[in-house]
Amino acid sequence: MTEKQTEAFIAARKSRNRALGLVLGALAVLFFAITVVKFVT
Amino acid sequence: MNTTDLPATNVAGLADWRDYFALLKPRVMTLVVFSAACAMAVAPGHIHPVIGFVAMLCVAVGAGAAGALNQWYEADIDALMKRTANRPLPAGRIERSDALGFGVLFAAGSVAIMGIAVNWLAAAILAVSILFYVLVYTVGLKRRTPQNIVIGGAAGAFPPLIGWAAVTGDISALPVLLFALIFLWTPPHFWALALFMEADYSKAGVPMLPVTDGPVVTRRQILLYTLVLVPVSLLPWALGLTGWIYGGTAAVFGLGFIACAVAVWRNTATLAADMAPEKRMFRFSLLYLFMLFAALVVDHWVLPWNA
Numbered sequence: 488m489t490e491k492q493t494e495a496f497i498a499a500r501k502s503r504n505r506a507l508g509l510v511l512g513a514l515a516v517l518f519f520a521i522t523v524v525k526f527v528t
Numbered sequence: 529m530n531t532t533d534l535p536a537t538n539v540a541g542l543a544d545w546r547d548y549f550a551l552l553k554p555r556v557m558t559l560v561v562f563s564a565a566c567a568m569a570v571a572p573g574h575i576h577p578v579i580g581f582v583a584m585l586c587v588a589v590g591a592g593a594a595g596a597l598n599q600w601y602e603a604d605i606d607a608l609m610k611r612t613a614n615r616p617l618p619a620g621r622i623e624r625s626d627a628l629g630f631g632v633l634f635a636a637g638s639v640a641i642m643g644i645a646v647n648w649l650a651a652a653i654l655a656v657s658i659l660f661y662v663l664v665y666t667v668g669l670k671r672r673t674p675q676n677i678v679i680g681g682a683a684g685a686f687p688p689l690i691g692w693a694a695v696t697g698d699i700s701a702l703p704v705l706l707f708a709l710i711f712l713w714t715p716p717h718f719w720a721l722a723l724f725m726e727a728d729y730s731k732a733g734v735p736m737l738p739v740t741d742g743p744v745v746t747r748r749q750i751l752l753y754t755l756v757l758v759p760v761s762l763l764p765w766a767l768g769l770t771g772w773i774y775g776g777t778a779a780v781f782g783l784g785f786i787a788c789a790v791a792v793w794r795n796t797a798t799l800a801a802d803m804a805p806e807k808r809m810f811r812f813s814l815l816y817l818f819m820l821f822a823a824l825v826v827d828h829w830v831l832p833w834n835a
Contacts, residue, residue: 492542499542506545517582521645524578 541623547616551599551627552592552634559817560591560687563710566821567691567703570828575695582645583694587687590638590654594661594683596631600624601666608732611725642694650693657686674737681714682707702769705760709820712757716750716789717813723747723792724803724810747793750809754789758782761820770824771831777823781816788812 488496564587568580575583599606599617607618616622635658643651665680688706693699722729722736723746729736738746761782765775791805 495542499544502544503548506548517585520578521582524576525645 543616543621543626547621548630550616551596551622551630552589553595553599554592556595556684557588557591559814560684561588562818563706563821564687564691564694566825567688567706568695569691569825570702571692571695573695579646580694583642583650583691586638586642586646586651586654587690589634590642590658591687593631593634593638594658596627596634597658597662598666600627600631601662602670603627605671605732605734609725609728611728646694647697649697649699650690653686653690653693657683657690660686670734672735674735674740676735677718678715681711681718684714685710701767702764705764705767705769706821706824708763709757709761710817712753712760713813713817715753716757716785717810717817719746719750720792720806720809720813723806724800727800743798747795751789751793754785758786764824771827773827773830774820774823778820781819784812785809785816 561584565584568575568583599615602612603615603617603624606612606615612618617624617627635655639651639655639658642654661680661683665676665683669676669680685707688710689699689703692703692706719737722738723743726736726738726743730739737749758778761778762775764770765772765778788805788809792809795803795805797803
């Protein structure tokens with residue numbers, strides 16, 4: 488890979504990791520909300 | 529750096545989150561979620577807003593997963609069609625195995641969460657709709673028969689059943705009629721598109737009706753399906769399951785749909801550039817479905833009816 492391609496590869500990986508982090512965080516919040524609703528009702 | 533600037537052989541591993549999002553076919557997902565949400569809004573009973581949100585999220589993710597698995601299987605023909613050649617898989621930005629894993633994970637996750645958080649009937653229908661789209665339509669029918677989108681249309685018709693089942697835990701006449709509405713709407717909608725995209729489908733070897741039987745037969749079939757669709761769209765009102773707002777909207781937009789179908793039937797063009805009636809019908813078909821489902825919700829809110 489050229490230097491330019493390596494930079495692009497790292498940037499794309501960072502973008503994917505950030506999205507994955509957000510999805511996992513959202514899932515944690517979602518499961519918490521579901522648990523609260525199920526527990527209360 | 530724009531990864532699409534790189535040649536396909538050098539871009540594997542350069543997919544960013546937008547490529548994975550594109551795998552979910554977000555535009556298709558919009559109509560799926562909308563029809564499920566409308567059915568959920570008019571279903572009798574109550575659902576906690578958080579659980580309702582989870583149900584819609586599962587429908588969206590399940591539909592997206594089916595779209596991802598569809599693209600995984602069809603990467604070879606997507607590469608041949610202008611409309612789909614720049615999708616992440618044919619463009620080489622995502623590996624096929626990654627798309628398969630992504631689709632299976634999202635499909636299984638959406639069904640499991642729907643079952644645990646909402647109810648298992650809604651989860652079962654969601655699972656059937658994903659499997660139907662991937663196995664029956666994508667793998668079984670699409671490359672084999674011009675009836676592909678007729679039978680495969682059932683996959684896109686499941687969301688109202690899921691939305692309804694999420695609230696009530698069962699299925700009754702109205703969601704079945706909404707299923708029939710989308711099922712009968714699908715052939716004229718897709719065949720209108722297939723007429724002006726015939727060259728693409730032909731190049732990819734997909735046996736859409738305009739490719740196998742030509743434009744005359746396709747236009748006649750569009751008209752026939754439309755003539756069946758419109759009376760069926762009026763059944764919820766005729767059977768007393770909805771009020772006049774839905775009935776009036778279905779009648780007015782049904783007449784518009786028939787007018788579009790007649791214009792398509794009368795058209796003799798063979799070049800896509802001369803297919804204005806087909807393009808108009810395709811656009812109107814989207815508006816038609818949106819308006820009928822929106823009218824269903826407005827009808828339910830404004831008029832006192834218990835479906």
